[in-house]
Amino acid sequence: MAGPGEFELIREYFSSRFQTGAQAGGVDSGVVLGIGDDCALLTPPRGKMLATSVDTLVADVHFPASADPYRIASRALRVNLSDLAGMNAEPLWFTLALTLPESNAAWLEPFARGLADTARLYGITLIGGDTTKGPLSITVQVTGSCDRALRRDGASAGDHIFVSNQLGAAAAALPIVLEEYEPSEVQQQQADAAFYFPEPQLELARSIGACASAGLDISDGLLADLAHICEASGLGADLKLDTFPIAELAQSMSADAALETALTGGDDYQLCFTVPAKYLDHLQGLQLPITAVGRMREARGIDCFLGGKPWQPRGTGYRHF
Known part of the structure; x- marks a missing residue:
């Protein structure tokens, strides 16, 4: 019919x-x-x-x-x-x-x-x-x-780089969503939440709107999306990875694979934003689920450091073509 x-x-x-x-x-x-x-x-x-x-x-x-x-x-x-x-x-x-x-x-x-x-x-x-x-x-x-748009072109050298919550859950969820292996019940729940029910960070954006200098949502992976802020603001960035917030679902991988997934995996839909040093005390007082991951700099490009040494990821993020 x-x-x-x-x-x-x-x-x-x-x-x-x-x-x-x-x-x-x-x-x-x-x-x-x-x-x-x-x-x-x-x-x-x-x-x-x-x-x-x-x-x-x-x-x-x-x-x-x-x-x-x-x-x-x-x-x-x-x-x-x-x-x-x-x-x-x-x-x-x-x-x-x-x-x-x-x-x-x-x-x-x-x-x-x-x-x-x-x-x-x-x-x-x-x-x-x-x-x-x-x-x-x-x-x-x-x-x-x-009232005040959070744009990509407002960062300055020396601004601190933050991300919201944890990264890597959606990329780690993809093999589960595609039924490539049998997950545990907890892993299945985490995968469903990350892939089908990502939480738009609207409330957090309201909280940081007055102090953030630049920002965007993380859809193609942090490295790819931070590169958009760098390009629009005419800057580069240093990322410190020692306390990088990796989602629990990604932590079942090896340490390097988990970090790679958190840095370059797409579909997180968290926020990446920059904050001038003068607003750090105010930001800390808000007690938000955010993590400082680096600083903006004058020299172009993005460099990653782990344990004080350069760390080179294999990828740069999701590409549509």
């Missing part, structure tokens, strides 16, 4: 789960007209900058096509929300472009439910999008607002 057509699909699985118009997200949501017309009509928050980002997730490239649709939806929205966190922006609205091999109710229902649950958790509203037939891919565009 054929599934619903495009407009029936939108109405049944998305419009029904996301309120439209002024009711979407409450009276201050800024949504004048949401799902169901040629365009959404939006009122930007007064005096705020808008931050917008878009990402496409392709089946069997960014997630297994056979994965639970609820988890796929959670991942698709969370990784985009991480971009807002990387700019210190508050979530407002998002659009969804969904390409499906077929209109399949058994897949669409949990996907739409996962999307709605995640949107509700982070206070962001679906305002429109597109559906089409083809190989499974999911494109999400998010929009947020901010």
Whole structure:
């Protein structure tokens, strides 16, 4: 039996789960007209900058096509929300472009439910999008607002480099997600959390926004993403790896492999940010889950040190091409 057509699909699985118009997200949501017309009509928050980002997730490239649709939806929205966190922006609205091999109710229902649950958790509203037939891919565009954007080009030589929480969990999770070996129950839980339910660091971004000079979210691996800060700010960096925060899931590897995974593995969706020395006491007083990992410098390039000696990683991070 054929599934619903495009407009029936939108109405049944998305419009029904996301309120439209002024009711979407409450009276201050800024949504004048949401799902169901040629365009959404939006009122930007007064005096705020808008931050917008878009990402496409392709089946069997960014997630297994056979994965639970609820988890796929959670991942698709969370990784985009991480971009807002990387700019210190508050979530407002998002659009969804969904390409499906077929209109399949058994897949669409949990996907739409996962999307709605995640949107509700982070206070962001679906305002429109597109559906089409083809190989499974999911494109999400998010929009947020901010007073002081956390940009990549604001670092200065001597600024301290910090990362949030631990790194390497998502890269270590990938063989488990791909069912390449049988993990323990704890490892399976950690892998699912890291890959399908990464936590956008929105709250932490709010806390550091007043003292950080530059920052971004870590999606392609710390070395690759720190290189973006270095390039945009015209600087280089020294990384001290002796107390580097390696996620528990990665610690089951050899010491060198665990460190390599934490430095170059993608999909962590933590924050990397720089802080001038004058704000260190203030930052320490906030008692945040962050670790100092190095300093910015005038000379270009990134050098790693372990035990006071140079340490050379084998890779530099995830590359799309």
